[in-house]
Amino acid sequence: GQNIDQPTEMTATEGAIVQxxxxxxxxxxxxxxxxxxxxxxxxTFLSYNVLDGLEEKGRFSSFLSxxxxxxxLLLKELQMKDSASYLCAVRDxxxxxxxxAGTKLIIKP
Amino acid sequence: xxxxxxxxxxxxxxxxxxxxxxCSQTKGHDRMYWYRQDPGLGLxxxxxxxxxxxxxxxxxxxxxxxxxxxxxxxxxxxxxxxxNQTALYFCATSDLGQDSGEQFFGPGTRLTVx
Numbered sequence: 266g267q268n269i270d271q272p273t274e275m276t277a278t279e280g281a282i283v284q285x286x287x288x289x290x291x292x293x294x295x296x297x298x299x300x301x302x303x304x305x306x307x308x309t310f311l312s313y314n315v316l317d318g319l320e321e322k323g324r325f326s327s328f329l330s331x332x333x334x335x336x337x338l339l340l341k342e343l344q345m346k347d348s349a350s351y352l353c354a355v356r357d358x359x360x361x362x363x364x365x366a367g368t369k370l371i372i373k374p
Numbered sequence: 375x376x377x378x379x380x381x382x383x384x385x386x387x388x389x390x391x392x393x394x395x396x397c398s399q400t401k402g403h404d405r406m407y408w409y410r411q412d413p414g415l416g417l418x419x420x421x422x423x424x425x426x427x428x429x430x431x432x433x434x435x436x437x438x439x440x441x442x443x444x445x446x447x448x449x450x451x452x453x454x455x456x457x458n459q460t461a462l463y464f465c466a467t468s469d470l471g472q473d474s475g476e477q478f479f480g481p482g483t484r485l486t487v488x
Contacts, residue, residue, distance in 0.1 A: 269416065298476065307464060307479035308417070315474075352416070361432070362477065364416030 267291045269365035271353050276371045277343055285338045285351050285368045293358025299327050299338045300352040302367065308352055311338070340370075348372045377401045378480035380465050386486045393452040395483050397465030405468045406448040407477065408432075408440060410461040417464065423448055424470070455487040 268290045277283040289297070296315040300308035314320055314329035314336060326339040338351055350367040357363055378399045387393055397406065408420040419432030421440040429440060437459060441449045452459055462484050466477040 273414075296474065298474075305482075307481050309479070310476040313474040313476060354417075356475070360475070361419060361422070362417075364418070366414055366416045 267355075267357065267363045269353055269355060269363055271351075271365040271368045273366070274369045274371065276373060277340075279343055279345060279372055279374050281343050282339065282341050283343060283370065285340070285353075285370065287336045287338070287353035287365060289334050289336070289353070289355045289363075289365075291355045291357045291363055294331060295356040295358070295360060297327075297329055297336050298354045298356070298362065299325075299336075300354065302350045302352055304349070311351075343372050345372050345374070378465060378467055378478055380463075380480040380483050382483060383481065384484045386488065387455055388488050389454075389456055391455050391487075393455050393485065395450045395452075395463055395465075395485070397448045397450070397480055399446050399465075399467045399478075399480075401467055401469070401478060402445075403467035403469045403478070404445065405470060406442065407466040407468075408438075408448065408450045409464045409466065410434070410459075411464060411482075412461050420450065452485075455485075457487045460485060460487045 271287045299311040302308040312327035319328045324341045329336045350369045352367045353365040354362045381396045407422045409417040423442045439451045464482050465480040468477045
C-alpha cells in the first residue's frame with residue numbers, strides 16, 4: 266500500500282528553527298510537495314522537490330532523498346503566524362497526490 | 375478575488391438527503407479535484423477531472439458523483455447523504471502546463487450529516 270508518515274504534532278519556540286520530517290512509501294514517485302494549512306482554512310503550497318537535495322525559499326527550506334524515501338521541511342526564525350499544520354504529499358506513478366495526515370506545529374512565545 | 379470558490383461554505387443536512395457542493399475557478403486550469411479531509415487523516419481524493427470530457431474516480435468515490443459542467447465548474451453530489459460523510463470538502467485545481475503541477479485549493483465546505 267501507499268503510506269506517508271509525519272509526526273502528528275510538534276512544538277517550537279518563536280525565533281527558533283524546527284524540522285518536520287516526512288517518510289513515504291508510494292507506487293512510483295513524481296515529486297514531493299509541502300503545504301501549509303491554518304486551522305479551518307485551505308492548504309497553501311509551500312514547496313516542491315523532484316530531485317534530491319535542498320530547495321530554499323526564504324525562511325522555509327525543503328529537502329528530499331529519493332533513495333531513502335525521506336523529506337523534511339525546515340522552518341527558520343519561527344513566527345507565531347507559522348502555527349499551522351504542515352502537509353506532506355507525494356505524487357505517485359498515476360500522477361495523483363498521496364497525502365500525509367499533517368503535522369500540527371505549535372509555536373510558543 | 376478568490377481564484378477558486380466553493381459554495382456553500384457550511385451545510386447541515388439530514389441522512390438520506392441529496393446534496394450538491396459546487397466549485398468554480400477563474401484560474402483557467404484544466405484539472406480539477408474534489409477531496410475530503412477528516413481529523414487525523416490526510417486529504418483523500420474523491421474524483422478528479424483533467425478536462426470537461428474526462429472524469430475519474432479517486433480513492434473514495436463510493437457514495438459520491440460529480441459533474442464537470444464547464445472548464446471552470448466542477449460539482450460534487452452526495453445522492454443520499456450518510457453521517458460518515460460528515461467532513462471538510464475541498465475543491466482544487468492545477469495547470470497541465472506547470473512543471474510542479476501544484477494544486478490550488480478552494481476555501482472548503484464544511485458538511486455535517488445528521
